[in-house]
Amino acid sequence: MTGTSPDYAAHLRDVGLRPTRQRVALARVLFGSGHRHVTAESLHAEVKATRIPVALATVYNTLNQFRDAGLLREVVVAPGRSYFDTNTGHHHHFFVEDDGELHDFPSDKVTIEGLPSPPKGTRLSRVDVVVRVRR
């Protein structure tokens, strides 16, 4: 061990969420090790393995809350296929169409120029770039 484990409870309180047993368990899995892309199902399977029982509905609730709180970013790549990305910083995605894999790539080097201004009465929320590739 090189450090103490993060205080997920405090972190959750900071964003206005009660640090319940299942939210902390999910946060630990999500944020415990590098950036991840998860689906509700995959996260549910993972957290079950930690012996803390969490219902699938709770996983959905929590992912939505974490996203709303800015802890996660949702990426929709195909009908019925939505990922939650623990990397909320500026970056874009590769999507491998054949197998549904998603990979981040940094937006440092990427510049987008010439975007028209948002339609009247709207303000920019985010720019998503998905680079689709095939094997």
Place this chain on the structure above:
Amino acid sequence: MTGTSPDYAAHLRDVGLRPTRQRVALARVLFGSGHRHVTAESLHAEVKATRIPVALATVYNTLNQFRDAGLLREVVVAPGRSYFDTNTGHHHHFFVEDDGELHDFPSDKVTIEGLPSPPKGTRLSRVDVVVRVRR
């Protein structure tokens, strides 16, 4: 009238699809007037109004076939929300998050630079840019 109506049957044959009554009816609605964004449901409702009965399953089949044939482009903007765009040329989208509206914008002026090369063993399929805005 300033011109004859396009020969949808021939057009469908060209891409390897039999020009059935329902495919022609759907093509007419889709391609008869400027570029459109439709969902399976909205297209189904529209074509029903033309008095040519088409089952919802057929609308789904046909949209998928048209997309595979390159006649349509599918745009996924939110979980469970997928649009089919009759504009298959290079362009990008505005997505108004509040009401689910989708608008095209030309990619003429837009330049994207610094994209990393596709992961090993993959080739570029397409780059999707979705500019998300809120009211």
Place this chain on the structure above:
DNA sequence: CAAGTACTTTAGAATAATTCCAAAGATGAA
């Protein structure tokens, strides 16, 4: 143009992802 074969359509069942619900349980303020 008659026939046969292959392709399509159809209604409804099936599936998949996600949300809703009402009841039971946990949390935090006083």
Place this chain on the structure above:
DNA sequence: TTCATCTTTGGAATTATTCTAAAGTACTTG
């Protein structure tokens, strides 16, 4: 503690989409 509020839960409900098997239609060949 105690209570009001927020959460979790399992299962039902919903939504979007695909599947299925039977009935119908389009193209080919003779």
